Amino acid sequence: MRKKRILFCSEATFLNTGYATYTREILNYLHSTGKYELAEMSSYGQRNDPRAKDIPWGYYGIAPNTDCEPKASQQEVDAYHSSGTNQFGEWIFEHVCLDFMPDIVCDIRDFWMLEFAERSPFRRLFKWCIMPTVDARPQARQWVASYAGADACLTYSDWAGGVLEDQSGGGINYLGSAPPSAHPAYHPVEDKAAHKKRFGLDPDCKIIGTVMRNQRRKLYPDLFEAFRKFLDNTARKDVYLYCHTSYPDLGWDIPELLQQHNLSSYVLFTYICPETKKPFPSLFKGAVIQSPFTGKWGATLSNVKNGVSYEDLSSIVNLFDLYTQYANCEGFGLPYVEAAACGVPVCGTDYSAMESEIRKLEGFPIKPKALYKELETGCLRAVPDNELAAKYFESFLSKGEEQRAEEGKRTRKNFEKHFQWHMSGKKWEDYFDSVDIPDISQTWCAPPDISEPAPKPELPPNASAVDLSRFLIAEVLRDPSRLDTFLESRMTRDLTYRSATSSTGGMYFNESSAAFDGLNTRSNFDFNMAYDNMVHQRNRINQWEQKRIETMHQRGILQR
Template identity: 25%
Template sequence: MRKPRLLWVSDSPVLYTGLARVARELLPRLACQHDVDITCYACFSAHKDIDPTKFPYRILPGDDQYGRETLEDVLRREEHDVLVTCGDVWMMDWVARESRSSGRWVAAVTLDGEGMPEKWQDALRTADKVVTCSSFGTQVVEKIVPERRLRTIPLGVDTAAFKSLGSRRDEARLGLGMADRFVVGCVARNQPRKQLPLLVRAFKQFLASRPNAVLYLHCDPRDQAGSDLVELIHREHLERHAGVTCNVSVVQGATADDLNAIYGLFDVFALPTMGEGFGLPILEAMACGVPVVATDCSAVTELVRGRGELIRVKDRQTVGPYNIALAIADTEHLVGLLHKLYESPELRAEYGRRGREFAETMTWDRCAEQWAELLEEVVAEGDSPSSTRRRAGSDVDLWPSPPVLSRRPPEGPNGGGSGMRIAVVSTFDYPCGIGVYSESLVEQWRKLGHEVWCLGERVPPGGLRGEFPAGQTVRCWQRGRSWAEVARTVRRLQPDVVNLQQELSFCWDPGEWDAVLRQIQAVCPVVVTYHTLPKEPQPVTRNRRPDVVVLTSPRAFEAALREGWTTDNLAFIPHATARPLSALPDEVSHRVVTWGILGQGKGYGECLEALKLLLAEFPDATLTIHAALVPGAWSEQVQFFESEVMPGVWRRGLDTKVRVVLGWPSDGDLQALVAEHSVGWLLYHHFDSAWCASASLQVGWSACRPVITSWAHHFDVTPDLQ
């Protein structure tokens, strides 16, 4: 099979810019590890003597701006399957106007602010694929580009090169006269977006009460695009407490070893940026175990939240010729965060540990693997679009049965058969439907004779409703924290299959998700149960894929089919009752439908429409809404139900048939409902706009009704992964 031929256009890999770093790290891996035939059109560089051991691919020198003058000739002359342009949209928007007789165009774009000019939008619409390196960038582009042409591939860091100095740190600081100093450092280009003057002013305020502090800036102090930092430091009388690296520019930068030594000097890395397309220096600082303070904006939030301190955004300004809305960091808040970290070595150490753990999941090897998969897909689509990722259409059954059933032990639960070894990762015993769902799932699988471990938060012995061996509960993950410990636990347990009970807030970072998924799949197959899906599929359906995905709402199932999944590795299993209700009488006079709402106020109007449809189908039903309020937001959610939900019920004429109960329904609540209303059917489900359309509602209802008194059958759904 012929190698895919790639023409990559970006800053020259011999330079010292962020885009050059991407090319320098990514292209050798694609060439050597993934067998891609690469030609790099190197912008801003006329270098012709290139070391082939460092750059194992052809480099075409390009000294004009982003190839505007000469790339068209290169496109005609160089045979290629895929053209990749890597940079800000404004750098490459002209490519859309060029005549490309062959090859497909992948636009790899970095977006550091909100808003996009019309000509940028037009350019991205002509690209065959658009790749962003952050969830923020994806959110900006998804309004313009169809989901099937959009990918999120985060950048990486070389954790072998960027690491803690360890015992060498004290010696290095002593040699520079920093032994007893608190070092606030920054590695960034001196340009307006980085807001280095704001950092200088904030440091001056911090210094007033912390006289042992110093500021270390690694950048070109007189970059023509930025400020004269030497003059600014002199004006602020900081010569004895602030310094800037000399002889640094885009053509004369520091090696990875030099940068690692610089990061190692810092007690805190601070960057009051207006916006970042990704933030490589932030990730590098994390890899070195340095706590990070950066602005709560753009892709920065994804990198830093939970692993460092985020500077509050004081204002937003529309800047530049393209009218991009960028953030202005709150100087006073930055000063306060520096004091906070100064006073707490323990917090600095904790952020350093979390940052390093996260960095270990964000490798360039992972990035290259995702790019290789994308290039293979793009080449295949170019050869025969109809033969690759099948889309949902008239020939696709949107409502198939689950593809296969699980392997039940031959002798049954008490017959001595050997079941599967299953690790279930979820938010056990958390006050939400997923926790209840997961507990019931574990109980049913145990009854079927499988050996099950619970991995997640809140899984102490006895935490589950039923008896559960203490040795099979492992607290190795918390909501909003790193998944790295989950991968380590799976490697230790060596199960037959891992089931991840996934929800939007559980793993928001696509790079970490892909890396952890890869590590788990090296041990065993992965089945992901998705309980919610946004209008654009989660990163799990864009990048590295599980072996099987189970979706619990019709709309999510349909979206996944359109994203390119097939029913060979996709199952639709709707939610039903959280507890078996086999004791219910057959003859009843009323039907009660209990819905659980995770009270965040989204889609309530559509949910009320769903209630209206249910009442039309079951006119004798009495519907009780149990509003499950999120801890920490009680008052806001109570106000929401009083001001929005109940008036909506009244306006739709449902007030005599629907009641709202605030709080999470316990087993006692369910028993009370059974006793009060002679319950015949109980449907336990999150409110989800997937259940709004009558067709979806009808499918969901008909699928759930037969399993109300036999929920165990629907838990027996682990696909045959042979």
């Protein structure tokens, strides 16, 4: 019996992004079983990327070769940049499928990064197992409809699973959560006071720390306000807030926040020496400062392009006495788990995936003061309670050294109990082993699904939008499986209103991609436009189905 072929769509596993790390660890686990034939289709990796040479499974780089040989043609580069979703793999997905012929396709990313697989002409030929990021509620109806169309669905958190099960009315084949773990470099230090002293800090000082990128949903203004309230309430001079973040960035104006809350002497940041690459903590002294290692100017705050190693970030987190994640939502919130791995107690916003993490780690949930509905996504976002946070900071730091140390040990044990790679890998393995794979004659060598779209009819004056939508799907797209789905509902609505949301690449199917592109615009829509869209999709299916049969003939898998 042949091995099952499993294709993971994600970011290149030689990168250190969140998606890349998760995919690398799960593929490493699956590869160690020896049971599967594996491959990755990788965003931000080039077709012949030399960084992929040591990957022990199949590799399909999504980006064209611009930095390695053979160089891509200008036509190929232009095609790649013609649509925002191509960076996620849409432009080569069918090519990869024909080469690898997967039994199961997996994706662990945001909706607009993964939804192209649902629209693929080859969707009926593979099982689709997804783990979408669910960072807020409610999820958009289109997202939930797509997740319900997958053969199986996991989530990063138990909270996310509850949201999807509730909104889908049990229509999603939900398998449970399979959260990420921390890198092995994250572990407790034996002597925290001595560790602080090695970094040039007062060994007796106390530190509330956070690791958050400087972006809109990371609520630095509220965190600074809560910390200011704590200082005012306690009059303590021995407590610092430590922010491992970036500036300048596309988020908050850090110097302005420091000045506004009079915190310039109480907030530490991570700077990195450009020559030694070593990090060092410092009060904010500007975007570029002098390195203590070389005496030269040029040290900058840590950022995505100039980050620190896992080992160095573990050393930074181990400076913290308490970790806090002050965000209005999180798809997961890996720094919680990394802090827990270091034996640092945690607290944070009691909303979204953070609800699950905080409780599993037995941390302190800071109840939001309110939730507000975001215009762009329709999702609820948290407004933190800064008074409550300030009171908890005071309560935690008033505990004795021994009691805080015990909480740290308990946090580490909870990390070991709930957040381990082998446990999450087993969740994927169990699903793959449960899937019965049909004979190839029923999948990649199945008879082609080629149909001619019905001619455009003369419309009767009283034709209803419902009837027109059903005709377009059943007779033009020639895909009855799309009847009674979100596509039919949306087309009926748009034909009724004679207006539709603009979408990425002109693809009518994905209305939510407009949010990804920032193109929240409306355009005219009528039966003629809907007909042309369905004809385009039907012709695309026909072309790829013909290509599939030709490819199977060329390989000798299918006899003429």
